[in-house]
Amino acid sequence: MxxxxxxxxxxxxxxQGLCALALVAGVGSVHAADIYISAEFKPDVSDPDKREFTNTTPWSGVCDSVHLQVCINNEWWSIDTKVRGTKQGVYAPDWGPGGFYIGMPPSRTVTVVSDDGLSTFDLGVNIIGAAMRITDLDGDGPREPASTGNPNGCSLALKNTNASNRSVMRMFLRRDGGEGVAICSLHWLHENNYAIQEFDFTYKLTTPAPLAMRSGVYRGMTTYRVGGTGEGADFDLGDGVALEDNIVNVHFELKVEHAxxxxxxxxxxxxxxxxxxxxxxxxxxxxxxxxxxxxxxxxxxxxxxxxxxxxxxxxxxxxxxxxxxxxxxxxxxxxxxxxxxxxxxxxxxxxxxxxxxxxxxxxxxxxxxxxxxxxxxxxxxxxxxxxxxxxxxxxxxxxxxxxxxxxxxxxx
Structure with a gap:
């Protein structure tokens, strides 16, 4: 004062004052991973027409590597879901669930709540892509275990291969912008056991209009289920999947600091x-x-x-x-x-x-x-x-x- x-x-x-958010929401599960996405709005006197949030989530997943500049240039924001497990590969040149296969959910709306619980806003969340990094556990698979043919249902945005440990990473980018359900897949070239070393998704947020929000912090949460085909999962990783975590709690934090x-x-x-x-x-x-x-x-x-x-x-x-x-x-x-x-x-x-x-x-x-x-x-x-x-x-x-x-x- x-x-x-x-x-x-x-x-x-x-x-003047800014308040700290004290609302926490969660979904309890013994097989749950928690990840955090944040964005902030700080008006800039030199650019008064800027009315969008800035993503402040720390880089993780496929973009937090040699691909970082490509992701920045294309405004791709990836995040590691912390999901780990294994997948049994089969020779299946049919873009089916036995191959390098990722099904992705439609867009959803998440309610974010102000620190005092009096204000709510809608946050749109679109999953615009996903990536998986796998390693051949048997050690006798080909160097390119998932690289034949063009991807089905999406674009192959990023990829890299490490021949020494027979690991590959592939990032799919959806063509529908994350609106509906999408399935992206590649052929599989060998019948081997593979470790899922990393499973990431790439997202886009449709944030509220910050000029209508009071200064403070707003939080919300949504849950995605990850699993194999036939399990009703939001993210479908195909056949032969065994996961350590099958639930991903995504926590959102929007910080508004008005001038x-x-x-x-x-x-x-x-x-x-x-x-x-x-x-x-x-x-x-x-x-x-x-x-x-x-x-x-x-x-x-x-x-x-x-x-x-x-x-x-x-x-x-x-x-x-x-x-x-x-x-x-x-x-x-x-x-x-x-x-x-x-x-x-x-x-x-x-x-x-x-x-x-x-x-x-x-x-x-x-x-x-x-x-x-x-x-x-x-x-x-x-x-x-x-x-x-x-x-x-x-x-x-x-x-x-x-x-x-x-x-x-x-x-x-």
Whole structure:
């Protein structure tokens, strides 16, 4: 919390904060592997139109090797599922489940939940490819145990072979972008036992619109089942498969760190109320001013939502703040406070924030914008209006003072 003091009694407060996520979900299984996918949104002042999450998942699987630059260039994100096991190979030049075979599931939607449990968003998950690394356990198989013919049902995106230990890796890339169920396969060349050293999938996330999300961390989870043909698995590795883990719990974490900055010019800690145009009409002609007021300018940068509320040193029953005569016994006079933030609106009503009245009794509005707003000129207007001005002029030479706190809460 940062308080900005006004020597005339007008104070502002800016409160910013990011919350840590405390929601954990899981699927219990004695044969389960847990993997983690993360992404974050941090707005960039130099690129205010950027509205996408950045994948922050550590590299693993097939891309975390000699293929890393190819994966980066093609925006392929692979992750090792930690699934290990064996596969009995058969001579099956028919692209069938006895060969180098991977069936992949359709896209799905995962619900991510905010740290306080109050906000939920949909995260789209598409499995766009998969890879498997196998090694000949018998040691007498060919150097290329799965390389004849073109792949069926997909593209062969990456591959490599280690002749010394008779291991191969193949990465399939789906042609449908991960929408439906897909089966990718190659011929098999030898009847041998193979170790599944690694099973990876390549994914694409369709993330929520981050400008609509509050700062914080959002978590969700989904489960994929891995197995052989006929087992009803999400990932089908064909015939002759025995796995150490058959369940993969995928945990998702989306981190949102909105930008929020309020810049006050020098001298804004002091606001002296006066008639527009000065006191000449009163001093020379006795004309009572309609109001005593002062605009306090500032600039605001924000990429997310925030609340605005009000606190008073001298609160009135109607929710307005008052200023008080510091030298004489006199009635307190009400202070009208209005906020103008061009480009922002009340998220509940859609009303633009232009001359928005602030009171202590209002439900703190949550303000939002459609774009990342940077250093937008804004203002607070403080005014004593109407009969209250005449009341003050009945005490010439006296001073009225009061402290006001306007709260901008960037973590509503």
């Amino acid at each position: 940062i308080r900005h003091s006004l020597s005339t009694g007008l104070q502002r407060l800016l409160r 929020f900055q309020l810049d006050l010019p020098p001298g804004s800690e002091r606001a002296v109320l006066a008639p527009r145009g000065g006191w000449a009409q009163w001093s020379d002609h006795g004309i009572v001013p309609k109001s005593l007021e002062r605009d306090v300018p500032f600039s605001l940068s924000s990429s997310g939502q925030f609340e605005v509320s009000l606190q008073c040193q001298h609160p009135l029953a109607d929710g307005r703040c008052a200023i008080r005569n510091v030298a004489e016994a006199a009635d307190e006079v009400p202070l009208d406070i209005q906020l103008t933030l061009p480009g922002f609106r009340d998220s509940a009503t859609g009303v633009d924030v232009v001359g928005m009245p602030l009171t202590t009794t209002m439900l703190a509005p949550v303000l939002t914008a459609d774009v990342f707003i940077i250093r937008r000129p804004s203002k607070l207007n403080f005014a004593v209006n109407g009969d209250a001005v005449r009341s003050m002029l009945d005490h010439p030479g006296s001073h009225y003072r009061g402290d006001v706190t306007v709260i901008f809460d960037a973590s509503p």
